[in-house]
Amino acid sequence: MSEGFTMLLTDKIIFNQKSNQTNSLVNPRNKQLIEPTVADSIVQILTGLGVCHAFGIGGGAIAPIWEALEQSSIDVLHFRHEAGAAFAAMEAYFANNSPVAVFTTTGPGIMNTLTGIAAARWEGAKVILISACTPENKQGKWAFQETSPNTMPEEIFTNGSLFDYARRIKSSDELAEIDQQLAIGFSKPGGFVAHLSIATDIQTHNGCRIFPDKSKLPLFIPDEKVINQVREILSSESFAIWVGFGARDAAKEILQLAERTGAAVMSSPRGKGIFPENHPQYLGVTGFAGHDSVLEYMQSTPPQRILVLGTRLGEFTSFWNPVMIPPKGFIHVDIDQQVPGAAYPEVNTIPVISDINIFVSTLLQKLSHTTASKLSKKQTKFSAQHYQHSTFSKRNGNCYTGLVRPQTLMNEIQEIIVEGSNSIVLADAGNCLSWATHYLKFNQPKRWRGSTGFGSMGYATTGVIGTTLASAKKAVVIVGDGAMLMNNEINTAVQYNIPAVWIVLNDASYGMCAQGTKKQGYTNVKTEIAPTNFAMLACSMGADGICVDNESQLKAAISKAMKSKLPFVIDVKINAAETAPIGMRIDSLIQQAINTNVKNKCNI
Structure with missing residues (x-):
């Protein structure tokens, strides 16, 4: 059951798509037109912005907007974690350039989204977070999961480093202005991340009809x-x-x-x-x-x-x-x-x-x-x-029988997925990003996604769902076992029949940390992870999966995954002794540490 959720049995008020021009609502029992609520008006604002998908997890405090979303033309998907919903929203935007909504309830719901929201801001996506907050007359009284500037960082509710635009809605009188501000923000080139925080009691107040301003906005034209x-x-x-x-x-x-x-x-x-x-x-x-x-x-x-x-x-x-x-x-x-x-x-x-x-x-x-x-x-x-793009030859020919070398895996991905399909390829944070960046070769734009800014582990394991859904074609994520254990949303893909593919570089370790700290001269850090069978995990959720123990199995496994109509996980046991091309990153860290030490000595 969702956090803090209590189901209320009420007559459903359904948005009448056929009467969209008059912004009317209809009661399914008596067919009488009624005035929209604030929740209905928020959904109308979203559709006016071009939002086609809303990802999130509901709860009692967000129930009015949740219901309005479900009864609208917006496709609503329920995730297993709010951060996963935000990551998926970010990648869905990059797949089709349409802004995506994320919805969440109070307290831990909104806090859980923040990593994904920060990633969306850093990456330059267009995402709007719709969240619930505690009614003003209940703030300061130890309300359950109290969500207000009294209990949470002020940056959540204001424009700043986290949100380009943030607003706590206190009255329906604000909606027209909010609609205009959002229209301007989402129409500009580049990213735009917004947040509308709405108390539960305000969501059910009488709303208003929104008449979007269709005037053209100024372009960023060079002097x-x-x-x-x-x-x-x-x-x-x-x-x-x-x-x-x-x-x-x-x-x-x-x-x-x-x-x-x-x-x-x-x-x-x-x-x-x-x-x-x-x-x-x-x-x-x-x-x-x-x-x-x-x-x-x-x-x-x-x-x-x-x-x-x-x-x-x-x-x-x-x-x-x-x-x-x-x-x-x-x-x-x-x-x-x-x-x-x-x-x-x-x-x-x-x-x-x-x-x-x-x-x-x-x-x-x-x-x-x-x-x-x-x-x-x-x-x-x-x-x-x-310019000779890096390639990797199969040394020892067909005699090699050890665990899969990541370079060989990249070669097969290049041949079967990059060159043999039109799939979008994502790489999660870690060694998997370095292998893919260095060895894969793309000749078309918008077929590659990797994060080098915020770089949150697990972002692409859920982002691949948003990419597959929004692009209407199979997407593939290359991910390490550590990130896969953090966040994957395989279960969500199964529920909505989204045939995403996860290729897991499984070495039972945080690979980049293991190799990187060794290069930095630290030898006592522990980077091991208890071994996991990700193919079995996938099958337990209703997806399909296969384990690859040697290089001779790669081609058949990847081909099977690309043909599958189910979500598919390829668990590749990789050779951890192969050093990823992360040397310049480690050199940068070492240099930063040297500079910091010099500065600290001067301050002593």
């Missing part, structure tokens, strides 16, 4: 003088393009710009596939689990400038490596004016505040073919052989 300056610079100097996840909607335009100018292209770990990874101008992935070919290029034949599109150049993208600094600096395009120059404050950076797609399209219009042709001849010449 004319700035873009002319950029055109002049790029027409006279060699440059490379650094592509990040924020440029995923401008893949076609970036490819055109690169081919017209001859610029080399590199991508952040999250930006894989935005520029085809088999293209002769593609250098490789930067930062976490990246490729040496990028560093070799920057050290041997660096461009004068780097055009940065859609990445903050944060730690996992750049490790703030001085080798990545071009002689004349960066041209950094982003919709957030605080991003350009933040990662490398000491470097000359020309900021361009613009939507990436609009910027590149405008630049292409201003960059004549004649100018681009001349520029292309000035660019550093390199061929497809300059």
